[in-house]
Amino acid sequence: MRTMRVAESLNQALHQVLDGDASVRVLGEDVLDPYGGAFKITKGLSSRFPGQVLATPISENGIVGVAGGLALAGGKAIVEIMFSDFVTLAFDQIVNFAAKSVSMYGRPVRLPLVVRCPSGGGRGYGPTHSQSLQKHFIGVPGLAVYEVSPFDDHHELFGEMLARGEPCLLFEDKILYTRQVFAGGVAGDLFRYDTLPATPETGQVTRVYLDDPEQADCVIIAPGGMTHRALAAMRTLLLEQEITCLLLVPRRLYPFDVAPLAPLLERAGAVVVAEESTAGGTWGAEVAQQVHSRLWGRLRRPVSLVHSAASVIPSAAHLERDVLVQDTAIVRAVQELLS
Amino acid sequence: MPQRLLEGITESLSDDDLGLLLLIRHFERKLLDLFGQGLVQGTTHTCLGQEYVPVALAPLLDERDYVFSNHRGHGHYLARFRDPYGLLAEILGREGAVCGGVGGSQHILSGRYLSTGIQGESLPVATGVALRLRDAEPGALALAYIGDGTWGEGAVYEALNMAALWRLPLVVVTENNGIAQTTPTSAQLAGTIGDRARAFGCRFAHFTSRHVDEIRDGLRPLVERTREGAGPLVVEFATHRLGPHSKGDDTRSAEELRHAHEHDWYPREGAPVSDRFARMDAEARGLVEAVAGEVLARPLSGRLG
Numbered sequence: 078m079r080t081m082r083v084a085e086s087l088n089q090a091l092h093q094v095l096d097g098d099a100s101v102r103v104l105g106e107d108v109l110d111p112y113g114g115a116f117k118i119t120k121g122l123s124s125r126f127p128g129q130v131l132a133t134p135i136s137e138n139g140i141v142g143v144a145g146g147l148a149l150a151g152g153k154a155i156v157e158i159m160f161s162d163f164v165t166l167a168f169d170q171i172v173n174f175a176a177k178s179v180s181m182y183g184r185p186v187r188l189p190l191v192v193r194c195p196s197g198g199g200r201g202y203g204p205t206h207s208q209s210l211q212k213h214f215i216g217v218p219g220l221a222v223y224e225v226s227p228f229d230d231h232h233e234l235f236g237e238m239l240a241r242g243e244p245c246l247l248f249e250d251k252i253l254y255t256r257q258v259f260a261g262g263v264a265g266d267l268f269r270y271d272t273l274p275a276t277p278e279t280g281q282v283t284r285v286y287l288d289d290p291e292q293a294d295c296v297i298i299a300p301g302g303m304t305h306r307a308l309a310a311m312r313t314l315l316l317e318q319e320i321t322c323l324l325l326v327p328r329r330l331y332p333f334d335v336a337p338l339a340p341l342l343e344r345a346g347a348v349v350v351a352e353e354s355t356a357g358g359t360w361g362a363e364v365a366q367q368v369h370s371r372l373w374g375r376l377r378r379p380v381s382l383v384h385s386a387a388s389v390i391p392s393a394a395h396l397e398r399d400v401l402v403q404d405t406a407i408v409r410a411v412q413e414l415l416s
Numbered sequence: 417m418p419q420r421l422l423e424g425i426t427e428s429l430s431d432d433d434l435g436l437l438l439l440i441r442h443f444e445r446k447l448l449d450l451f452g453q454g455l456v457q458g459t460t461h462t463c464l465g466q467e468y469v470p471v472a473l474a475p476l477l478d479e480r481d482y483v484f485s486n487h488r489g490h491g492h493y494l495a496r497f498r499d500p501y502g503l504l505a506e507i508l509g510r511e512g513a514v515c516g517g518v519g520g521s522q523h524i525l526s527g528r529y530l531s532t533g534i535q536g537e538s539l540p541v542a543t544g545v546a547l548r549l550r551d552a553e554p555g556a557l558a559l560a561y562i563g564d565g566t567w568g569e570g571a572v573y574e575a576l577n578m579a580a581l582w583r584l585p586l587v588v589v590t591e592n593n594g595i596a597q598t599t600p601t602s603a604q605l606a607g608t609i610g611d612r613a614r615a616f617g618c619r620f621a622h623f624t625s626r627h628v629d630e631i632r633d634g635l636r637p638l639v640e641r642t643r644e645g646a647g648p649l650v651v652e653f654a655t656h657r658l659g660p661h662s663k664g665d666d667t668r669s670a671e672e673l674r675h676a677h678e679h680d681w682y683p684r685e686g687a688p689v690s691d692r693f694a695r696m697d698a699e700a701r702g703l704v705e706a707v708a709g710e711v712l713a714r715p716l717s718g719r720l721g
Contacts, residue, residue, distance in 0.1 A: 128551075134581070139540040139574025146544020149530070150482070151552070154544075169571070173534050174541060182525035183516025184720035 083227055084254035087118050090231035091155070094239075095126045101239070102147055104131040104140055105157030105193075115159045116195050116254055137166035144190050145175045145244075153189040153239050160206045161194030161248060165213075175244035176219035187242040191235065197250040197302055197353050198385075198401045203392035209353040209385075211248050211300070212360050215331045222331040224248040226301025227258050228270055228283040229328060237275075237328075248330075250302025250353070267312060268324075279337050280329030286322075287315065293323035295347040295411045298338075298364060301326055303351050303402075310407035320411060330360055335367045343372050347414040348380045351407050355400075356387035381410040425468075425626055425681045426693055433471055433628050434693070436498065438700035440467040440491045441682055443500055444659070446704045447490070447507065451663050455712065456507060460521045463491040465658035466591050468681055470495035472631040473559070473589065476639050480556035482545045484538040485531035487522040488591070492561055496529050500707045510714040517717035536562070536569025539588065543575045546584035546648075555643050557585035565596025567605055567612065576648065580616045583647040587639060588613075590650065593657035598667045613650035624654045626681050656680070 081089070095101055103122055105114065109132045113120030123130040133140045137158060144154035158164045164171070171192060179186050198207035214222050223238060223245055225231065238245040264270045268285050275281040284290045285308070295314075299307045307324050314320040323341060327333055335342070342348050348368055350361035365380035386400045426434060444462040451460060466488070474495040477483065485492040493503050502514040506524060509517035514526050522533040532538055538560050546558040566572060567590070579586040590609055594601050613620040621638055623631050635651065642649045656679040660666035666673070683689050689697070 134574070134577055136540075136574035136577065138571055139543070139578055142537070142540020142571065142575065143544035143547060143578060146541040146546070146558075147548050148544075149541065150545045150548035152548050169534060169537060170540065174532065174537050177523075177532075178525070178530075181515075181519050181523050182530075183513070183518040183717075186525065 080257045080260065082254065083225065083256055083258055084116060084118060086231050086258045087225065087249065088120055090235050091119065091122055092125065093232045094155070094235045095122060095129050098153065099129070100151070101153045101155065102129055102131060102144075103155045103157070104133050104144060106133055106135055106159050108132055108157055114157055116251065118193070118195075118249070119157060137163050138170055141167035141170040141192060142174065144192070145170055145178070145188065148188040148190045149178070155191045155193060155235070157193045159195070160202070161196035161210055162205050162208045164192065164194050164210060164246070167192070171214070171220065171244060171246070172217055176217050179219040179243040185242070188244055189239045189242055190244040191238045191247055192244065193247045193249060195251050195254075196248045197252060198390045198397055199252045201392055201394055201397060204389040207390040207397070209248070209302070211330055211352070212354050212358055214246055215360055215363055219243050220331075221245045221329060222248070223329050224300040224302055225250065225253060226283060226326045226328065227253060227256055227304055228264075228272070228326060229301070234328065248300070248302065253302050253304070256305060265308060265312075267315065268308065273337065275328070276337060278332060278334035280327055280333065282328070282338065283326040285311075285324035285326065290323050290341065291344055292321065293345045294320050294415060295349060296323045296325060296342050296345045297349045297351055297407060297411070298325045298327070299351040300330055300360070301328075302353060306402065306404040307351060307407060309404035310411065313404070313408050314411055318412070320415060322411060333364065335364060335371065339371050342368060343375050346375070346377045347411070348376065349383055349407060349410045349414065350380060351383040351402065351410075353385055353402050355385045359384050378414050381414050383407050383410045426683065427690055429628055431696065434696055435700065436471050436474070436495060437467050437681070438697055439498070439500065439703065440471070440494050442700045442704040443494060443504070444490060446708050448659065448663065450508070450708065457509065458520060459662045460507060461488040461662050462659045463488050465656045465676060465680055466593060467491050468626050468628055468631070469589070469591055469653050469655060472628045473635070476632065476636055477559060478556075479528070480553055482528045482530070482542065482549070482558040484542045484558065484560035485524070485529065486535070486538065486561055486563065486566070487533050488563065489522060489524065489531040489561070492531070493524060493526075493529065497526060500704060501711060502526075504707055504711045505714065505717065508711055509717050510711050511717050512711070512714060513717040516720040518719060535566045536571035538562075539572050539575035540578075542586055543579045543584060546579060546586040547582060550582075550584055557587055557639070557642055559587040559589060561589045561591060563596065564590060564592040564594070564601045564605060564609070565599070566590070567609060568596075576613070576616045576618060576650075579648040580618055583645060585642050585645070586648040587642055588648065588650045590652045591655050592652050593655050595657060595668070597661040598665065609650070609652045618648045618650045619646065620650045620652070622652045622654070626679070
């Protein structure tokens with residue numbers, strides 16, 4: 078299998094989605110060729126499917142509303158928010174229209190709608206172009222939050238979200254765009270991976286491990302965008318301290334029930350949740366609360382939360398690095414849990 | 417306002433139009449009465465005084481058209497479906513409610529009719545629906561009712577821009593009742609709605625008339641042009657809200673209220689009316705009483721599945 082970058086994989090997946098379903102529309106700012114979107118995820122789509130791709134004004138709230146209307150009237154819509162930071166402008170359409178409409182009329186109403194959100198820092202774009210805002214969308218009834226991982230079949234991912242019939246946010250880490258997708262169950266030179274089948278409550282989860290997923294000293298739960306930092310931490314811990322970790326990467330961050338993972342967590346007895354979000358009201362805190370409720374007294378220490386600092390994300394590389402979560406923070410958290 | 421003119425408004429109406437106007441009027445009055453008795457949960461916004469707008473529009477729309485309504489939507493719903501039972505059951509949370517009682521007064525979905533409670537939110541959605549209709553069902557349109565206060569929302573302009581750019585079959589009906597909750601329009605809206613609409617290249621029509629047939633005749637060709645691909649149409653009605661914004665929150669002076677009531681299409685208390693009017697008025701009142709009695713006796717609603 079030819080390896081490809083995550084950005085190419087997402088682009089290819091969108092080509093497949095539009096090719097396979099004429100009712101799907103892709104809309105967003107600057108998504109047309111030859112530009113093909115700020116991160117080239119929509120490249121080639123408008124040339125190949127001119128009637129299905131729509132370039133919009135700079136109107137995030139309006140665009141998501143239009144997409145909601147397309148979905149309401151029997152179509153399907155995939156919106157690109159150029160930088161996920163701008164999704165705050167569409168908060169009303171996402172939370173008060175799309176997520177409400179699927180249930181507030183007393184019966185299920187189908188709204189096949191995906192809002193793609195290129196997110197995260199590490200590129201020096203500064204405070205308003207670098208955030209990971211997943212946490213603000215956790216716990217909204219009728220709204221599912223997904224994150225791209227390098228382990229996923231991205232065509233299948235889009236299929237799952239559109240079939241869900243309720244609005245989905247897809248967070249896409251902008252550094253992850255530049256990384257290779259994993260294939261064949263091999264993650265780098267040390268680790269293997271497989272997937273736990275999806276349940277309605279939990280969604281698909283990828284397991285990354287050394288030899289045996291049931292023989293880990295610590296479990297790291299992290300969204301797809303954290304994959305490479307988690308792998309780097311696992312590598313350091315293994316080679317320098319012979320600590321083995323199991324990494325769990327959920328495809329869907331919300332709704333996310335930890336129940337099917339509980340046996341793995343209990344066996345290890347130590348759990349870290351790592352994410353790029355800044356501190357406070359994090360996704361990890363939500364996950365940790367669930368783990369504590371299930372496994373109280375059966376873990377060595379409370380779940381350790383690893384995230385970025387409580388700060389804006391600076392532009393200058395050295396300052397940005399100090400704020401954003403790094404692999405070293407995961408290493409430290411695992412060491413402290415096991416000490 | 418001379419009483420003769422008011423009689424002229426109601427006497428020129430067909431039985432069908434007059435019956436619908438009276439149904440909405442008595443429905444809203446009954447609702448305030450039930451509210452006063454503590455039988456309505458939460459809040460409700462009546463369209464007393466504005467009933468003629470959806471009545472005038474009703475026959476200009478067909479089943480393929482989408483209608484988006486707002487918080488003040490009982491008249492819009494009744495003009496589309498003539499279903500006082502389902503609406504009252506929805507408001508009171510009783511069996512037979514259009515949306516199982518989950519949505520309530522301002523969140524209703526029935527076929528191609530949708531209301532929601534956030535100002536301006538429906539316009540981008542209606543624009544998306546119009547986009548879908550343009551491609552999938554040419555000739556159909558999306559119509560959205562908004563108020564004068566709604567023009568304060570940015571979503572309105574994002575939507576108008578896209579609808580005009582893409583020449584979508586969208587009709588935006590503004591019921592300008594001169595007051596946004598308690599704020600006079602003069603204190604919240606700079607310039608005019610017409611100028612704002614024209615700035616986007618939208619066609620614009622302004623109506624001060626309360627004559628249903630006059631409005632209908634004026635609007636018919638404009639709506640048809642929208643169906644034929646002429647792009648969005650913005651319509652403004654200068655109208656008058658007789659009741660409070662919701663319940664018991666009217667801060668207007670006696671003088672202002674008198675001014676509003678002078679523009680009511682419904683004859684003043686004690687004014688002489690035709691036999692037809694008296695008969696149909698009593699029928700509508702009786703129907704609404706029967707609806708209320710029947711719906712109140714129903715069991716509480718459950719979600720529809």
